[in-house]
Amino acid sequence: MPPASPSTPKDPVTETDVAIIGAGAAGIGAARQLIAAGLSVRVLEARNRIGGRTITIPLKGHPIDLGAHWLHAGPINPLVKLGRERGEPLRRAPVDGHLFIKARQASRGESAALDRAFAVADRAMTQAARAREDQPAAKALPPLGRYGARVAGIHGLVSGRPLDEVSLHDFPSMEYADNLFIAGGLGAYVARLGKDLPVRLGTAVHALDWSGAGVRVETSAGTLRAKAAIVTIPMALLQRDAIRFAPDLPQPVAAAIHGFTQGVYEHVILHWPDSPFRGPDRLASLVGHHREPPGLLTRIDGTPFHFFELDQPAAALLDSRDADAPGRYARAVLAEQFGFKAIRNLRVCRSTAWRHDPWSRASWAVVPPGRAAIRDTLKEAVGERIWFAGEALSRAQWGTAGGAWEEGARAAEDIAERLKAGLA
Numbered sequence: 001m002p003p004a005s006p007s008t009p010k011d012p013v014t015e016t017d018v019a020i021i022g023a024g025a026a027g028i029g030a031a032r033q034l035i036a037a038g039l040s041v042r043v044l045e046a047r048n049r050i051g052g053r054t055i056t057i058p059l060k061g062h063p064i065d066l067g068a069h070w071l072h073a074g075p076i077n078p079l080v081k082l083g084r085e086r087g088e089p090l091r092r093a094p095v096d097g098h099l100f101i102k103a104r105q106a107s108r109g110e111s112a113a114l115d116r117a118f119a120v121a122d123r124a125m126t127q128a129a130r131a132r133e134d135q136p137a138a139k140a141l142p143p144l145g146r147y148g149a150r151v152a153g154i155h156g157l158v159s160g161r162p163l164d165e166v167s168l169h170d171f172p173s174m175e176y177a178d179n180l181f182i183a184g185g186l187g188a189y190v191a192r193l194g195k196d197l198p199v200r201l202g203t204a205v206h207a208l209d210w211s212g213a214g215v216r217v218e219t220s221a222g223t224l225r226a227k228a229a230i231v232t233i234p235m236a237l238l239q240r241d242a243i244r245f246a247p248d249l250p251q252p253v254a255a256a257i258h259g260f261t262q263g264v265y266e267h268v269i270l271h272w273p274d275s276p277f278r279g280p281d282r283l284a285s286l287v288g289h290h291r292e293p294p295g296l297l298t299r300i301d302g303t304p305f306h307f308f309e310l311d312q313p314a315a316a317l318l319d320s321r322d323a324d325a326p327g328r329y330a331r332a333v334l335a336e337q338f339g340f341k342a343i344r345n346l347r348v349c350r351s352t353a354w355r356h357d358p359w360s361r362a363s364w365a366v367v368p369p370g371r372a373a374i375r376d377t378l379k380e381a382v383g384e385r386i387w388f389a390g391e392a393l394s395r396a397q398w399g400t401a402g403g404a405w406e407e408g409a410r411a412a413e414d415i416a417e418r419l420k421a422g423l424a
């Protein structure tokens with residue numbers, strides 16, 4: 001695949017103000033901000049496309065997101081603000097969902113009871129998080145009766161790990177209210193934002209030397225010299241030493257990087273024209289049977305497509321099996337709920353495996369109990385030359401495309417100020 005823009009891959013050494021490693025939401029956000037500040041940038045991207053963990057592909061003629069799909073936390077999400085300024089086709093996500101109990105549509109009273117259970121859990125966790133000592137988020141959940149498992153399951157799904165593996169102090173900072181969707185897909189939107197940026201595709205960075213002035217970035221396509229670098233690659237890759245730093249990163253920074261665990265969230269994409277769910281874009285809770293779908297987003301954009309979501313325990317169970325196992329699992333769970341007749345024209349189109357993707361190795365980074373401070377540790381520039389950015393650093397929007405963008409922009413703003421002051 002050709003590079004996104006003409007550049008100089010064969011040059012042994014290229015000069016630029018800022019080298020940005022990774023062309024996901026964080027890298028694109030950072031590049032736009034630095035260019036607007038009048039600085040030169042080069043974005044180095046290992047894949048043959050931009051967008052990272054956001055990508056939209058056509059399936060049966062419909063744009064479908066294989067990664068991020070929701071624009072969470074509308075009031076504070078920079079991608080929503082920018083989308084409004086650009087006149088992008090944003091729409092509010094419905095707040096009502098479907099609840100089925102043993103394949104029977106729940107009554108209003110039953111649905112209200114589930115909503116109440118979520119509200120009680122949120123309040124309890126927010127209050128418990130004010131205590132000085134951190135603890136697993138699961139410990140703060142009060143007894144929630146028949147919906148307790150459902151509430152814990154959903155929170156575990158959107159956290160990327162079961163709640164006993166998630167920091168309570170980190171947990172309530174995530175703002176999930178006022179979600180939006182964008183017509184044509186979130187991946188396509190992020191790709192639009194990255195169009196025409198100086199990105200070198202198919203260029204994996206493997207070493208970053210900050211021993212002298214500025215940085216020297218070693219890539220699969222040569223060396224780049226820059227005054228500063230923004231590293232946006234996923235924490236799971238930094239933990240595997242995908243980039244060798246010379247000299248080593250300071251110990252607190254290395255410890256913060258190694259403090260995260262891997263969040264797992266995968267889509268099994270279903271085409272199910274006669275599913276029992278009416279109306280577009282509703283989440284469905286199916287309870288009362290032995291196996292329940294961890295998450296189910298129905299009739300995406302009003303189409304026959306559905307996301308059957310896999311959480312970490314479900315994905316881990318399927319890991320030792322073949323590539324079709326997630327699809328078979330989704331079919332089995334839905335057949336248990338609604339019977340085989342109801343799924344006879346359900347087709348599994350695709351299952352994602354971001355946890356095995358060599359350029360992500362996780363859906364997002366998760367903070368385990370007791371380590372809530374690590375996001376902030378990474379915000380400090382290293383040697384006034386290396387900035388980290390990406391979804392893992394965002395406090396209020398962790399694990400999201402909006403949070404990644406926010407952090408890319410924050411790093412860029414910081415660098416622009418320091419370069420102008422002649423400090424870096």
Ligand SMILES: Cc1cc2nc3c(=O)[nH]c(=O)nc-3n(C[C@H](O)[C@H](O)[C@H](O)COP(=O)(O)OP(=O)(O)OC[C@H]3O[C@@H](n4cnc5c(N)ncnc54)[C@H](O)[C@@H]3O)c2cc1C
Binds near residue numbers: 022066360392
């Ligand atoms: C299935 C799924 C569903 C999700 N749902 C949502 C959702 O609904 N809403 C939401 O907001 N978020 C969601 N997320 C999370 C969201 O996708 C991520 O938080 C966000 O996209 C991360 O952006 P980033 O820029 O931090 O990292 P990435 O997007 O991972 O960007 C980093 C880039 O670095 C590149 N790279 C890696 N190693 C190297 C290297 N050595 N050299 C050069 N380049 C390298 C990668 O290829 C990648 O392009 C979801 C994620 C998944 C997987």
